[in-house]
Amino acid sequence: MARKEVDRQRVIARFKSVKAGFPHLRMTLDTEPGNVDVSLEIPKQQGLVFDVIVNLQGDELHLNAGAYFWLEWFPCTDEGVEADFFESVDGLLSGRYRIVEQHRRGEAFKAALERPSKHGWESHGTWHAPSLPIGPVTRTVLQNPGGGERTPA
Numbered sequence: 001m002a003r004k005e006v007d008r009q010r011v012i013a014r015f016k017s018v019k020a021g022f023p024h025l026r027m028t029l030d031t032e033p034g035n036v037d038v039s040l041e042i043p044k045q046q047g048l049v050f051d052v053i054v055n056l057q058g059d060e061l062h063l064n065a066g067a068y069f070w071l072e073w074f075p076c077t078d079e080g081v082e083a084d085f086f087e088s089v090d091g092l093l094s095g096r097y098r099i100v101e102q103h104r105r106g107e108a109f110k111a112a113l114e115r116p117s118k119h120g121w122e123s124h125g126t127w128h129a130p131s132l133p134i135g136p137v138t139r140t141v142l143q144n145p146g147g148g149e150r151t152p153a
Helices: 008-021 079-094
Strands: 028-030 038-042 052-057 060-065 069-073 098-104 107-117 120-128 137-142
Touching: 008 028, 008 038, 008 052, 008 079, 052 079, 060 079, 069 079, 069 107, 069 120, 079 107
Parallel strands: none
Antiparallel strands: 028 038, 038 052, 052 060, 060 069, 098 107, 098 137, 107 120
8 A cells, every 4th residue: 555645734734733722832833844844842931841842754743742751653644643643742731641750760761641541540652761670760740730721723
């Protein structure tokens, strides 16, 4: 089966929709192809307690949050994949979703994107780094308390 072409303009429009949905947050949209095809940088600021970067790389949508979390969704030509990615971005910015980092000996080895479920929280994606299972584990929760809901665009 032939691979679908990425609709770059559609992705740009969706990134612009994220900007419009959170007008109280300062965001920088870069549509000039370079290291990535399109990027939206949202620095830590009043209303956002950690940095967020979303970008398009080929047929992958990437979400980086805080110092460690990184996850990609692909192929972004799949409507369900695209919808899940943007729901995750909205959830993180609004404070409905959170990142839980796990550290051992001062080094992060795991960061999970979590979303609410009827039983508490469920993992929706995880970043891992190699780590020896030696020493106590500490957790850091990154959740945007002041994000609020998305403003209808």
